[in-house]
Amino acid sequence: MENFNIAYHCTTKQCQAGLGDKVAMRWISSTFERRDYTFGEMDQLSNRFANVLQTLGVQAGQVIFTFLPKTPEQFTAFLGSLKAECITGTLFSNFGDDALLDRLGASEAQLVVTRKSLYRKIARIRDQLPALRTVILTDVAEDLSADVLSWERLMETASDEFAIPVTAPDTPSVLHYTSGSTGKPKGVLHCHRSILQQSRTAREVLGLQANDLFWCTADQGWVTGTSYGIIGPWSLGVTQLHIGGGYSPQQWFELLQNERITVWYTAPTALRMLMREDQMAYSEFDLTHLRSIFSVGEPLNPEVIVWGRDTLQKEIYDTWFQTETGAIMIANRPGIPIRPGSMGTPLPGIEPGILADDGASLPNGEHGNLCVRAGWDSMFRTYLNNDSAYASKFRDGWYYTGDMAWRDNDGYYWFLGRSDDVINTSGHLVSPFEVESALLELPEIAESGVIGAPDDLLFEKVVAFVNFHPGTEFTPELDLKIRLHIANRLSSVAIPQEVVPVETVPKNKSGKIMRRVLKARYLGLDTGDISTLED
Ligand code: AMP
Numbered sequence: 001m002e003n004f005n006i007a008y009h010c011t012t013k014q015c016q017a018g019l020g021d022k023v024a025m026r027w028i029s030s031t032f033e034r035r036d037y038t039f040g041e042m043d044q045l046s047n048r049f050a051n052v053l054q055t056l057g058v059q060a061g062q063v064i065f066t067f068l069p070k071t072p073e074q075f076t077a078f079l080g081s082l083k084a085e086c087i088t089g090t091l092f093s094n095f096g097d098d099a100l101l102d103r104l105g106a107s108e109a110q111l112v113v114t115r116k117s118l119y120r121k122i123a124r125i126r127d128q129l130p131a132l133r134t135v136i137l138t139d140v141a142e143d144l145s146a147d148v149l150s151w152e153r154l155m156e157t158a159s160d161e162f163a164i165p166v167t168a169p170d171t172p173s174v175l176h177y178t179s180g181s182t183g184k185p186k187g188v189l190h191c192h193r194s195i196l197q198q199s200r201t202a203r204e205v206l207g208l209q210a211n212d213l214f215w216c217t218a219d220q221g222w223v224t225g226t227s228y229g230i231i232g233p234w235s236l237g238v239t240q241l242h243i244g245g246g247y248s249p250q251q252w253f254e255l256l257q258n259e260r261i262t263v264w265y266t267a268p269t270a271l272r273m274l275m276r277e278d279q280m281a282y283s284e285f286d287l288t289h290l291r292s293i294f295s296v297g298e299p300l301n302p303e304v305i306v307w308g309r310d311t312l313q314k315e316i317y318d319t320w321f322q323t324e325t326g327a328i329m330i331a332n333r334p335g336i337p338i339r340p341g342s343m344g345t346p347l348p349g350i351e352p353g354i355l356a357d358d359g360a361s362l363p364n365g366e367h368g369n370l371c372v373r374a375g376w377d378s379m380f381r382t383y384l385n386n387d388s389a390y391a392s393k394f395r396d397g398w399y400y401t402g403d404m405a406w407r408d409n410d411g412y413y414w415f416l417g418r419s420d421d422v423i424n425t426s427g428h429l430v431s432p433f434e435v436e437s438a439l440l441e442l443p444e445i446a447e448s449g450v451i452g453a454p455d456d457l458l459f460e461k462v463v464a465f466v467n468f469h470p471g472t473e474f475t476p477e478l479d480l481k482i483r484l485h486i487a488n489r490l491s492s493v494a495i496p497q498e499v500v501p502v503e504t505v506p507k508n509k510s511g512k513i514m515r516r517v518l519k520a521r522y523l524g525l526d527t528g529d530i531s532t533l534e535d
Contacts, residue, residue, distance in 0.1 A: 003164065003167055004192040005083065005085075005164050005165070005167035005171075005192055006079075006082050006174075006194075006235075007080070009234075010230065011039055011042050011043035012043050012164060014043075014237045017237065019039045019237045022038060022039055022237065023239045024037055024038060024240070025037040025241075025242055026213070027072050027243075028242070028243045028244065029244040029245075030243075030244040030246075031244075042075070042076065042234075044160035045076040045080070045155070046162075047080065047083065048162075049076055049079075050081070050083040050084040050162045051162055052154045052155065052158045053080065053081060053084045053111070054084060055154075056149075056154075058086060058110050058134075060086065060165070061086070062087065062110045063086065063087045063175065063384075064081050064088060064109060064110060064111040064112070064113070065089040065090065065109050065113070066091065066220070067091040067100070067112050068093055068115060068118070069115070070219065070220065070242055070243065071115075071138065071244060073138040073151060074220050075220075077113045078090065083162055083164045085165055087107075087173070087174075087175050087384075088174055089103070089109070089174070089177070089187075090176065090220045090221050090226060091104075091112075093118060093219070093221065095121075095491050096121065096491055097124055098437075098490060099489070099490050101129070102177070103187070104125075104129050104132060106184065106185075106187060106384070107187055107384055107385075109129070110132065110134065111132070111133065111134045111135070111136065112132065112136070113151065114135060114137060114138070115137060115138055115139050119137060122135065133147060134147050134148075134149060135148045136150075136151050137149070137151060138152075140152070169192055170381070171191055172189055172191050172381065173190050174189075174190045174226055176188050176222065176223050176323045178323040178324070178429060180420065180422060181421035181422050181432060181433060182433050184434075185431065186383040186384075186386055187384030187385070187386070188380045189381050189382050189383070190378065193377050194231075194327065194377060194379075197326065197378035198228070198232040198235065198378060199235040200347075201328040201347065202232030202233055202236055202238070203236060204333070204348075205294070205317075205319060205328050205333045205347065206228070206292075207263065207291070207333070208233055208238045208263060209238075210237065212239070212262045212263055212291075213239050213241060213262050213263075214233045214238050214239070214240050214261070214263045214265070215241040215255070215261045216229040217270060222323075222428070223321075223322070223326065224265070224296055224297065229242070241261060243255065247270060249273070250280070253285045254285075256285065256287055257285045257286050257287060260289045261289070263290075263291055263292055263294070265294045266294070266295060267297045267298065267427040268295055268298045268459065269297075269426035269457060269458055271295060271300075271307075271308075271316065272304060272456075275303070275307045275311075287313075287314065290312075290314060292314070292315060292317060292334055293312075294316070294317045294318075294319055295318050296318070296319045296321065296427070297424075298424055298426070298459040299343075299415050300316065300318035300341075304316060305338065305340040315334070317331065317332040317334070317344070318331070318343050318344060319333075319344065320343040320344070320415070322402075322403075323380070324380045324393070324401070325372065325376070325380075326380060327378040328347065329347060329372055329376070330343045330344050330345065330350070330352060331344040331345070331347065332344035341414065342412040342413060343405075343412075343414065343415055344413065346411070346413070349376065350372065350373075352370060352371065352373075353371045353372075353398060354366065354368040354370065354405060354407055355369045356368050359396055359398075364406075364409050365406060365408070365409070367406050367416055368405075368406070369400055369401070370415075371399060371400050372398070372399045372401060373397060373398060402418055402419055402422065403416075403418060404417050421515045422452075423462055424459055425452065425462055426459065430462055430493060432449075432450035432451060434490055435448075435486060436513065438485065438494075439464060439466060442481070442482065443469070444468050444469060444478060445468060446468065446469045447467040448465065448466045449464075449465045449506070449514075449515060449518045450463070450464050450496070451515050451518050451522065452519075453498075453519065453522055455497070462494060463497065463498045463522060464500070465500045465501075465518050466500070466501060467501075467503065467504055474501045482499055483495045483499075500522070505518070506518065
């Protein structure tokens with residue numbers, strides 16, 4: 001049987017093909033230290049980590065997570081864990097205590113690779129994580145205790161040879177948690193077969209070629225960061241740039257120019273932020289080697305495409321996918337005329353449909369649920385430990401994405417919004433339910449309702465309506481306390497941009513928060529039928 005192991009394809013196979021000395025990752029730290037890692041080094045380092053996992057008794061099929069900012073260990077731990085056939089999750093390094101507890105608890109994670117400063121968050125909840133046996137810290141030279149171990153020490157003594165098992169295509173691989181509008185986040189589980197679509201789209205959409213230097217700005221905590229910040233390009237033997245620092249307009253353009261990046265994959269909010277940098281002299285940067293720019297995560301508004309053409313003399317291609325689809329499904333791409341504002345056309349072998357709520361297929365021009373015919377290679381295999389939620393996403397052979405869209409007569413797809421209340425703020429999905437629950441932990445708050453409202457920069461901003469307990473005064477200090485609480489509990493992306501005090505939060509007779517009504521009121525629109533509101 002052919003070996004489907006993702007990490008085998010990203011490292012060992014590249015070495016076997018003669019690319020052992022080729023740079024796989026150009027690493028630039030937040031303090032501008034540079035280090036090139038060859039495919040050979042990535043292979044050996046990930047082999048070492050696979051051996052570390054086996055020495056620690058972690059079995060194939062068990063869950064391990066990285067909880068790291070962008071650091072080289074993020075990549076070697078991810079690949080090593082896949083070599084050992086573990087289920088490999090990545091946690092956004094900005095997550096707070098509740099977000100961590102939900103994900104580490106529900107997945108029964110056995111092991112986490114993190115840093116000392118981030119471990120403090122896990123230490124606070126560790127007594128609620130009985131399955132978590134081992135923590136590895138990438139920035140300590142010695143073990144801290146019997147189960148908080150030093151990466152350096154473990155890696156030093158591990159062998160750099162590892163016999164990667166011949167991995168079947170349906171073997172579970174990558175795990176990403178995604179937020180819904182109700183309940184806890186769900187663990188989207190993929191399998192090794194997903195590499196087929198990730199590799200194909202890296203070649204056919206992003207157009208990656210042997211001599212490219214590819215830069216994907218997404219954090220590895222999200223699906224774009226693993227599907228295209230690790231798997232797709234390395235499966236093709238393409239060199240990637242990764243940087244430790246955050247968003248910085250000047251630095252980003254210097255990198256594009258000086259590193260001679262050829263293909264750049266980023267997000268609309270970042271592009272809109274760059275558009276606003278009017279003091280930036282874009283014309284002074286030489287971007288002649290940059291072949292194309294791609295975007296994902298939120299709608300790419302036509303103004304950004306026009307800015308790309310006018311200011312950078314580049315096309316910006318929008319692509320659409322989500323955690324559950326694992327890889328790009330619909331895209332604008334070189335060779336096919338861009339319709340600004342449209343997500344593009346489906347990829348070969350991918351069959352999207354626009355379906356009514358009753359499952360009827362809708363003709364071109366009509367608005368409906370964006371669905372994908374089940375069975376594509378990077379289709380998620382379940383929501384971990386929640387098969388019923390998985391089943392509820394499929395009907396008559398169609399997967400319901402949760403997005404609303406329409407198709408024009410030439411087969412281009414146009415995004416309309418979500419069919420649920422999930423908020424998309426700067427490309428991050430935020431669950432209103434999670435924010436509402438976290439707000440209720442504050443003693444000052446009696447009720448809360450959270451919505452996403454349109455925002456010029458972030459696409460949507462988080463707006464929290466709160467009913468304070470009698471006698472509570474809404475002061476700037478309380479406003480700050482609320483924001484810090486959400487950052488500490490969930491993450492900085494979930495922080496409400498606005499906190500609006502209200503007398504009551506509208507609910508229906510069964511107690512469900514009527515976010516639709518809150519949103520309409522906030523936007524000054526007709527609140528529609530509110531006959532089901534509680535008295
Ligand atoms: P996630 O699963 O966190 O990657 O988020 C996926 C969601 O982001 C999709 O279901 C869409 O709602 C949104 N999204 C992703 N790409 C696009 C795009 N190109 N245009 C509009 N929305 C997008």
